[in-house]
Amino acid sequence: MTPARRTELSRMVVDGELEQVPVDPTVCRTMVEQARRHARTAAAGRDMDDLEGAFQLAYDGCRKVALALVLSFGVRPSGERGHHADTFAAAAAIVRNHAGQGTLGQAVDDASDLRFARSGAEYRAEVVDESAVDDALTILDELLVGLVPVMEGRLATG
Template sequence: MSGVLQWEKGRDTVDALLTARRMEEVPANREHAERLIEQARRHVLSAERVREDDLELAFSAAYDAARKALTAVFAIQGLRPTSQGGHVAVSEAARAQFDPPMGRVVTRFEWMRRTRNAAEYPQVGAPEIDVDEVSDAIASATQMLDFAVTVLDVLPPYRK
């Protein structure tokens, strides 16, 4: 036994993302993770402030909060999505590693990603974002943020 703690859940998926260059290994960086967490907190607050006036902007802010919270988790592990992998890689790696225990919280990120994408690039006749979706997105982003804070001190660096 090497004595080095490794995170095994979702390893096949993360290894595949690394091999495909959709994610990359970087030095684990707590300071960067904390910065992303602080940005995510501000985005949640912004989403709450504009919720009644601009649903699309509020949803986008909540989505960005969720993405940055999950990206902070990867920063703790020494992982980063690449421009090739982007937001889809964040979703895939998060689901592979953390569903369970996070279950619905992590799977909501994919719903948020698709909904935000549909709002950014709307199709003619497509439904618009409603206030309930914004409220759900803010709640989900807050849960992902809480999760990131919880694992900040316990999640080991990822080692391929």
């Protein structure tokens, strides 16, 4: 673990955004498999014109991949504040310090931004269009391709 990553994640623990937990590779890998299933079901939902449901599943898949990565580093959102926002913030911190920012960092930021569309659909009955679902599925695919190897590398060395 680099000093920068340790400092950033440690700060998040001290600030109450994250709490330390034991690393459980089975939980991490199960969350990734759930995210993969969500991607398939979301694509089917899009094709069946259930755009809000498809979007919700794609977003949830993004969150689960990000959380699996975070859990592989022995921390999780504490629930003291915005659980989803803290999940994506911790994943972004890991990416910045482990895998470099690049397109993977942008994918984590984009996944975090999906929270706003999800909240609109979930709490204000805002309509989700097909392009939003496609964007969410693209982001989910980028996270699966980019974050899972980082997670697996951490689990192998952890």
